[in-house]
Amino acid sequence: MPANDFFHRIYGSGYKKIKDSPNASVYAYGTQEKETAQIIRYTLFYGVDVLFNDIHLNTAETDVEPEEGLEINYCKYGAFSCTMQDGTHVHLSAGDFSAHSLQNTHKKSAFPIGCYQGITVLIAPSFSAQKNLAPYFPHIDYTNVLQKLYTEDTPFLLKHSAFMQNSFAGLYTVPDNMMLPYLKIKMAELLSYLGTQNNNTPQQREFFNKTNCSIVKSIHRFMEAHPDIHLTHDELAEKFGIAKTTMKRCYKTIYGKTIYADLKHLRFTKAAEALRDSSATITDIAFRCGYASTAKFSDAFKKIYHLSPSEYRKMCVRMGKDGLNGKDI
Template structure:
């Protein structure tokens, strides 16, 4: 059974195209879509590129063979809902390893986008294919799987310089050397993981109960519905009956930033749309975003967008 079989991936995934080098799939959901491009690097070893612009999607992935999968997040965030009603988050730079035993579930993307790579191993087939492939190279895939996937939760760690080097180069591969390059990088990755010491608590990441996550998402919907309103943390805390300290921690866990930073970026992106699509004055747009001082608005806009409102409007004209 191939990892790039659409039926294997679920009813919400369709085959877009396939040629000798790769297979492209599209995941369609009412909240958006995602593209997956799969390359078979060795028998039983696949490399998948993910480009998702979606709020959430159901995964129907149920492997019928023993697997070991390595995920790298380049951009965005992934919410992983666990069986006991708690949620883990994978953020930019994180590395995740699991056996895909509990992959058939709902996944959420709090920032509405996710870009990353998955290296998947069908253990028996891949172990046979990699056996003796390089003189002096011996990595036991079953041992690696046991090392990182023995717990009930996915093993998530912040990538260091070595692992970041491996994955960063995989995002920019010249087509002429793609096949050979993929093979070298996967062998390099396996070698790195085989030498990595795993402290008992290294894979632990902060997690939040589903009830907390639902409150935080309701808070996000509430504050973004009125970008001109500048709520205090105390006002939000009282409105949602959520203690300030816990609310701040959970919001950052879900969205990767503080409530204030999230709203500042949200307002400035809404303002950027207004600057492109309307003829409203900069002062008027500043007021719509809750700023009664145009210079403060301009400073905030530049800190997020990288140029002043006037420069942005002229560049978009």
């Protein structure tokens, strides 16, 4: 089974190759005018691809069908969610890791904050693990480790793991001419580590059913539409018909922030947009963002942007409105 065919069967036909180099191929999703996703693919062995994903989408769909194989994911930045073939809802936030059989795959992915960067390892059944990896750590039964992961009923998920963080995040700093040999060693390390884990580990990230995830996304949309309204956790839970504890945990898992931290982010992102793009008074903008006191709004704004609202507006005018766009909160 050619590795390239395996890649396209898993990622679908929407990705087109745009560049080849001695060590890697680059694939893009979207049009030449508006490229919304890019993947750099390294083929380590026959049947093993390592993919560096840089995605700027809200949702993505593929035309793939379940098949044998294994998919391993590490989220470096952003967030990713999907519903697996068996109905399990999975979310990855920065620092999270997952592994699942491709028999239990998904056709639709969501990116709750509109962007995702991470690393994917695709392993086809044709991969001769013992033959290729034994030179690195000969005491590990790689075939057994893979077989266990292939047959696992539910996805194997870990919250932020120091081992995974060190193993995967460091890959972004490796020079391209050293990437292939480095990735082979990391592949052996990864499977060695997975061989010591089980799906009942205390670090396992919590799963949430589709209904609760849908409710939490409705809460997020409500806050986007009404940043001036501040409801307590109890009031939100009652309004949307969800248990408070489940709501708080599910929200943090999907969006990577607490409800109140995300509300603050939404409020001040909208405030900055209004200061850049409208002539509304600062008092009016403060009111739209839930502040009855302009002074308190200005103090909070300055803590984030290191400029008062009026200074920020003047700066944007001088810099053509876009100079401070995208400030993280």
